Amino acid sequence: MTDPEKTTRKRRKFPDSITQTIQMTHESSLSQMYDFVFRSSDNGIMVTDANGLIEMVNPAAAGMLAVHTEELLGKTPEEALSQNPALVNLFMREGEQTLDIRLPKRRIAVGVGRTLTSGERVVVIQDVTEKRELESRRESLTQRMTHDLRNPISAIIGFGELVGKYGDLNDEQRKFLMRLRQTTNKLYDVIGSLVDLAWIEAGMPLAHRPTQMSTVIDKAVNQIGTLALERHITIAISVQTPLPVIMGDPERLQIVIYNLLHNAIIYSDPESTVAIHAWGDDNDVYCSVGDRGIGIADDELDKVFDRMYRSRDERVRDTPGGGLGLTIAKTIIQRHGGDMWAASNLGLGSTFTLVLPTVRL
Numbered sequence: 001m002t003d004p005e006k007t008t009r010k011r012r013k014f015p016d017s018i019t020q021t022i023q024m025t026h027e028s029s030l031s032q033m034y035d036f037v038f039r040s041s042d043n044g045i046m047v048t049d050a051n052g053l054i055e056m057v058n059p060a061a062a063g064m065l066a067v068h069t070e071e072l073l074g075k076t077p078e079e080a081l082s083q084n085p086a087l088v089n090l091f092m093r094e095g096e097q098t099l100d101i102r103l104p105k106r107r108i109a110v111g112v113g114r115t116l117t118s119g120e121r122v123v124v125i126q127d128v129t130e131k132r133e134l135e136s137r138r139e140s141l142t143q144r145m146t147h148d149l150r151n152p153i154s155a156i157i158g159f160g161e162l163v164g165k166y167g168d169l170n171d172e173q174r175k176f177l178m179r180l181r182q183t184t185n186k187l188y189d190v191i192g193s194l195v196d197l198a199w200i201e202a203g204m205p206l207a208h209r210p211t212q213m214s215t216v217i218d219k220a221v222n223q224i225g226t227l228a229l230e231r232h233i234t235i236a237i238s239v240q241t242p243l244p245v246i247m248g249d250p251e252r253l254q255i256v257i258y259n260l261l262h263n264a265i266i267y268s269d270p271e272s273t274v275a276i277h278a279w280g281d282d283n284d285v286y287c288s289v290g291d292r293g294i295g296i297a298d299d300e301l302d303k304v305f306d307r308m309y310r311s312r313d314e315r316v317r318d319t320p321g322g323g324l325g326l327t328i329a330k331t332i333i334q335r336h337g338g339d340m341w342a343a344s345n346l347g348l349g350s351t352f353t354l355v356l357p358t359v360r361l
Helices: 004-011 016-040 059-065 085-092 129-163 171-201 213-230 250-266 298-303 325-335
Strands: 044-048 054-057 097-103 107-115 121-127 209-211 234-239 246-248 273-280 284-290 339-345 349-357
Touching (some): 059 121, 085 097, 085 121, 107 129, 171 325, 209 213, 209 250, 213 234, 213 250, 213 273, 213 284, 246 250, 246 349, 250 273, 250 284, 250 325, 298 339, 325 339
Parallel strands (some): 234 273
Antiparallel strands (some): 044 121, 097 107, 107 121, 284 349, 339 349
């Protein structure tokens, strides 16, 4: 039999040369991995040393700037990039900064700069030309649809109003006219949202960067603040600190939180409270928005995420809306690899919860 203590002692007596060899092998593997990522990345990466001289430029950065790497190395950003003041500015600023960068051939990039503890400054450049053009086309399409569809819908609404002014109507006619008004108003309101939903479902590119949901929540709460004040609604915020980081599109996620808060506010009684809570663990981040409003019937709970679905509850139908907010919110969350669900008691309120996968940086 082998004495465990003797075995342990033997293991502790590895020669220093072997330990050093293992460490050097590990460091060499890491160095090779970082070098591979640096050279093969689609994003441009540039690094200045503690003296402010450019010491590293990856192939993507050289390609985006249409220069040879040798033309940049060993020079200051002012010397090497004098024709690109925004990029020079990104190198010269302190802390983490983000700026739009003009590239040759009418292309545009987003540059992010950060100063390391060693004094080196790292700038990452992401070409966003196609994404910006796609967003521009989406906005143009939305404007055209708004003009081409809202005008005839407005005419229908106007003629419907005239019907009631030329002669008496019986109860059935008034009922049909009211339904006509509700339907046309609904169509008028949802045109822009329908375009957004179509583009999201069609696979419109989303940003994919480290995101703090606490920041997203703060922006959404500020955005909805005016409506909350008008309806005398208090928004109670409870966020875990620190909250795990997720990878996602902060602008789209802000739309999700805004839509959830908007619904909670408009379907709550004045002087009540809407609560938003966020928490997470090593695997997931959760966020819930709860209210004490009119609630949702059990047989309608599975339908609330369907496009243009609105409850049969007259209190809901009397509230302006197109029935697309929750559909868009859940679609965005699913595009991020997450999920969303609802829980409710009729007359007591509702809670909508979303979950997103975390990322370890």
